[in-house]
Amino acid sequence: MKERAKYKIERFLKDSVIHILLIIVSIGCLFPLLWMVSSSLKTQQTIFSDMSIFPKNPMWGNFYLAWTKGGFGMYFLNSMFYTVTVVFGIVIIASLAAFAFSRLKFPGKNILFYMFLAAMMIPLPGSFVPLYVLMTKLHLVNTRIGYILCMINVGLSFSIYLLKIFFDKMPVELEDAARIDGCSRLGIWWNMALPLAKPAIAVIVIFNSLNVWNEYILATLIFSSKNLMPLQRGLMIFQGIHITEYSLLMAGMTITTLPIILVYLIMQRHIIKGITTGVIVG
Amino acid sequence: MRTKTVLQNYLFVLPAVLIFSVFYIYPFYKVFTLSLCQWDGIAQFDFAKSFIGFRNFIELFQDKIWWGAMLQAGYITLIALTFQNALALMLALACDRDIKGGNIYRVIFYLPPVLSEVVVGLVWKWIYDGNYGLLNHWLTSIGLSNLVTDWLSNPNTALTCVAVIHCWKGFGWGFIILLAGLQTIPRQLYEAAKVDGASSWQMFKSVTIPLMVPVFILVSILTVLGTMQVFVLILSMTDGGPGYHTEVPVTRILASMVNSSRFGYACSQGVMFGAVLLAVSFVQIKLSKYMKQA
Numbered sequence: 001m002k003e004r005a006k007y008k009i010e011r012f013l014k015d016s017v018i019h020i021l022l023i024i025v026s027i028g029c030l031f032p033l034l035w036m037v038s039s040s041l042k043t044q045q046t047i048f049s050d051m052s053i054f055p056k057n058p059m060w061g062n063f064y065l066a067w068t069k070g071g072f073g074m075y076f077l078n079s080m081f082y083t084v085t086v087v088f089g090i091v092i093i094a095s096l097a098a099f100a101f102s103r104l105k106f107p108g109k110n111i112l113f114y115m116f117l118a119a120m121m122i123p124l125p126g127s128f129v130p131l132y133v134l135m136t137k138l139h140l141v142n143t144r145i146g147y148i149l150c151m152i153n154v155g156l157s158f159s160i161y162l163l164k165i166f167f168d169k170m171p172v173e174l175e176d177a178a179r180i181d182g183c184s185r186l187g188i189w190w191n192m193a194l195p196l197a198k199p200a201i202a203v204i205v206i207f208n209s210l211n212v213w214n215e216y217i218l219a220t221l222i223f224s225s226k227n228l229m230p231l232q233r234g235l236m237i238f239q240g241i242h243i244t245e246y247s248l249l250m251a252g253m254t255i256t257t258l259p260i261i262l263v264y265l266i267m268q269r270h271i272i273k274g275i276t277t278g279v280i281v282g
Numbered sequence: 283m284r285t286k287t288v289l290q291n292y293l294f295v296l297p298a299v300l301i302f303s304v305f306y307i308y309p310f311y312k313v314f315t316l317s318l319c320q321w322d323g324i325a326q327f328d329f330a331k332s333f334i335g336f337r338n339f340i341e342l343f344q345d346k347i348w349w350g351a352m353l354q355a356g357y358i359t360l361i362a363l364t365f366q367n368a369l370a371l372m373l374a375l376a377c378d379r380d381i382k383g384g385n386i387y388r389v390i391f392y393l394p395p396v397l398s399e400v401v402v403g404l405v406w407k408w409i410y411d412g413n414y415g416l417l418n419h420w421l422t423s424i425g426l427s428n429l430v431t432d433w434l435s436n437p438n439t440a441l442t443c444v445a446v447i448h449c450w451k452g453f454g455w456g457f458i459i460l461l462a463g464l465q466t467i468p469r470q471l472y473e474a475a476k477v478d479g480a481s482s483w484q485m486f487k488s489v490t491i492p493l494m495v496p497v498f499i500l501v502s503i504l505t506v507l508g509t510m511q512v513f514v515l516i517l518s519m520t521d522g523g524p525g526y527h528t529e530v531p532v533t534r535i536l537a538s539m540v541n542s543s544r545f546g547y548a549c550s551q552g553v554m555f556g557a558v559l560l561a562v563s564f565v566q567i568k569l570s571k572y573m574k575q576a
Contacts, residue, residue, distance in 0.1 A: 018376045019383075025373060026390045029454070032405045033393075035416060039408065048414040093297045100294035107288070112295060119306055123559040125511050126535040126552025129545060130312035131305065133323065153305035156298060185290070214398035216514045217536075232400045236518065239404060246408060253401050264396050268389050271396070275458050 033257070040066075040250035047247050059247065066251035070242075074227060075234030076255060082144070082230055083212045086151040090159050090208050091201060093152065098163035099189045103175065113164070116157045132221045140222075147222045151215065155208040166200040167193055203274035206267050213260060231256045316549035323545040338550035348551065351529040352558070358445040358530070359509040363502060366449035370456030370501075375486075377457075378464040388461070391454035399451070403518025406447045410434050410519075434520050437527045444519055444528050448512055456501050463497030464490070499570040503563050510559060531555045 034053060041058035042050055067073040100106070101113045131150065132141070140146025170193065178188050194201070219233040226237065235256060239249050264271060317339070319332040342348055373391065377384045394402065409416045412432025421429050433443050467490065475485045513532035516522060522529040522537070529537075531551065538548035 015379075015381060018379070018381060022373065022376060022381075022387050025369075026387060028450070029390050029393055032402075032409060032450075033397075035409065036401075036405045051416065051419050093301065097295045097298035100291055104291040104294060105288070106291040106295075112299060115307075116298075116302065119302070123507060123511070123556055123563075124310060124313070124552070125532055125555045125559065126548060127309050127313060129535065129539050129548045129552060130309035130316060132539070133312065133316070133327075133545065134304070134309060149301060150305055153301050156302060160298065185294075189294075210396055214400075216398070216400055216517075232398055235400050235404065246414075249404065250408070253404060257397060257401050260396055260398070261393070264393065265389070268392070272388065272392060272458055275392075275455070 033261075036250050036257070037254050040247055040254050042247050044245065044247060062247050062251040063255065066248045066255060070238055070248050070252050071226065071234060072231070072238075072252045072255050075229055075231045078228060079213055079230040079232075079256075082148060082151065083209050085148050086155070086212045087205055087208045089148065089152045090155045091204060094156055094159035094204070095163050095194060095197065095201070096189065098160045098167055099193050101160070102164050102167035102170075103188075103193075104185065113160075116160050119157045120161065128217055128221055131218070135222060142222065142224050142228065144228060147218065147228075150218050150222070151212050154215075154218075155204075155211060159204045159208065162200050162204060163197060166197045170196055202267075202270050206263070206270055207274055209263065210260065313549045313552050316546050317553045318550075319546040320544075321546045322543045323539070324543065332546070334546070338547050339554065341547070342550055342554055347526050347529065348531070348534055350526055351531050351534045352555075354441055354528060355510045355512070355530040357441060358448055358512065359506055361442075361445040362449055362452060362505050362509045366453045367456050367501060367505060369449070370453045371460055373453075373457050374460035374464055375490075377461055388458070391457050393454065394451045395455045397451070399514035400518045402447065402451050403515045406443075406450075407434060407519050410443055435524050437524050440520055440524060440528050444516060447519065448509065448515055451515070452505070452508070456505065459501055460494075460497060463494055467493050495570070495573075499566070503566050506562055506566065507559060510555075510562070 038053050038055060039047060040062055041060070042055050043059050046055065067076075097116075101109060135141045135146050135150070138146070140149070174192060175188055178192055183191065213230075214232060215230070216232040216236075219230050220236075223229045223233060226234075229237070231252075235249070235252055238252055242248065315329065318335060319327075319329065320334045320338070321327055321332045373387075377387055381387075410433040412418065412435060415433070417433065418430045421427060431439060433439050471489050471493075472485055475489055480488070510530075511532055513530055513536070516528055516530055516533055517536075520528040522533050532555075535548050535551045535555070538544045538551060
């Protein structure tokens with residue numbers, strides 16, 4: 001009996017120590033975000049002196065100012081537009097290709113597939129230099145379509161790979177049955193393969209959305225007009241021009257981060273599953 | 283009919299192959315050709331006229347700022363490999379014990395990795411700020427005002443501050459992978475070891491570590507490749523300054539291209555850096571194979 005009690009106390013102490021450690025690290029993760037929101041609610045006068053985390057008179061108007069005067073409304077809509085179009089493009093193009101790689105026969109299939117695979121493995125730092133040269137040549141610099149095509153390419157290899165693995169597991173009988181019913185290959189892709197691959201598509205949608213939303217360098221090189229720029233680029237522009245307007249900058253950063261956090265909290269199960277499969281894949 | 287079917291099958295992969303060829307394969311080929319040229323990015327490109335052989339590479343070998351940037355990226359990588367991964371492993375071990383609220387911790391730890399580098403960089407820049415930053419305010423209020431400094435403008439602290447934030451952003455990622463690895467270890471192994479009277483440390487040393495070696499290798503390779511190529515965080519925190527103290531290879535490539543309009547030189551830096559990365563990951567894989575045998 002005594003042994004048991006001793007064991008229980010020991011276990012409780014150990015767990016408490018672990019919880020304290022985990023809570024400290026958690027605070028370390030969350031605090032900078034809290035500070036960002038807190039700073040966004042202070043005025044231009046109080047931000048340099050008021051070090052409280054919950055300001056007494058929160059200036060919600062800062063968000064309105066950032067959205068209109070700071071231009072973050074425009075940047076936000078641009079980011080939204082790029083994210084939706086790029087992800088839509090990736091899902092359609094990657095699933096068509098993955099379906100063909102998995103289910104259809106044509107010469108050179110394997111070579112083409114390994115080409116996409118190799119692209120994931122070979123590091124090519126500074127590829128933005130020739131990419132920029134190419135975009136200039138094609139007159140795609142400072143256009144929405146140029147940026148969208150570039151970003152589709154960024155997400156393509158990984159998505160094709162993930163979807164091919166998924167399609168490979170699809171039962172052949174289902175496909176045969178559909179074929180006998182007179183379904184075309186395109187019909188099988190649309191009516192059968194896509195609905196069955198929903199879990200893989202969810203992972204692809206989430207990861208590519210995060211990737212496009214957070215992308216910075218291509219947006220910097222491609223866009224020179226403010227009205228085409230996405231949020232990340234807009235933030236850097238804003239902090240370059242209004243270097244001391246910290247509360248508006250922080251409001252803009254909160255606007256940038258809020259959708260990410262919402263999506264993350266709703267989808268966290270898929271995201272955490274995705275990162276583990278993604279790494280095992282890579 | 284047969285050829286028609288095959289041709290139709292090609293249509294399925296056509297959009298993907300087209301985009302990939304234009305936006306991946308062509309730049310890939312171009313980076314090698316341009317690395318042998320001198321070109322300002324503006325004039326009409328003429329390979330015969332601008333070809334200068336390996337002169338870019340010879341200059342690059344003597345470029346002190348470039349090798350300094352390489353060393354600085356190496357320093358950040360070293361910190362990420364040790365501190366960041368040690369923290370990730372410690373937390374993964376803690377969460378592997380079926381602890382209460384384990385999932386909440388998991389969600390919180392993986393939050394920094396999903397944030398954008400621009401936002402993370404700018405938030406921490408504000409906290410580190412020399413005049414109005416929270417860090418200096420706290421240091422003063424707990425009586426450590428002798429430590430107060432302009433963190434990101436001080437050549438002695440800037441690089442380490444950036445490295446710490448890189449780890450802050452990255453440890454949650456290592457944590458998730460390591461935890462996933464730990465959870466694949468069959469529980470029976472631990473129970474059997476316990477029956478044999480093994481202590482926690484012995485179990486960790488003889489069960490956990492050997493089974494986790496592949497995961498450790500994976501995490502360390504990805505940490506090295508990811509950290510060496512870090513740059514958006516640096517652009518948003520210090521932009522390479524003070525002086526060249528926080529420059530890393532990719533910021534140098536960007537500077538050659540944007541600031542000095544030396545596209546050829548920028549490409550030669552890209553080729554050199556790509557080769558270094560390939561060599562590093564190759565050595566790591568070899569080394570790990572050797573360690574597995576030993």
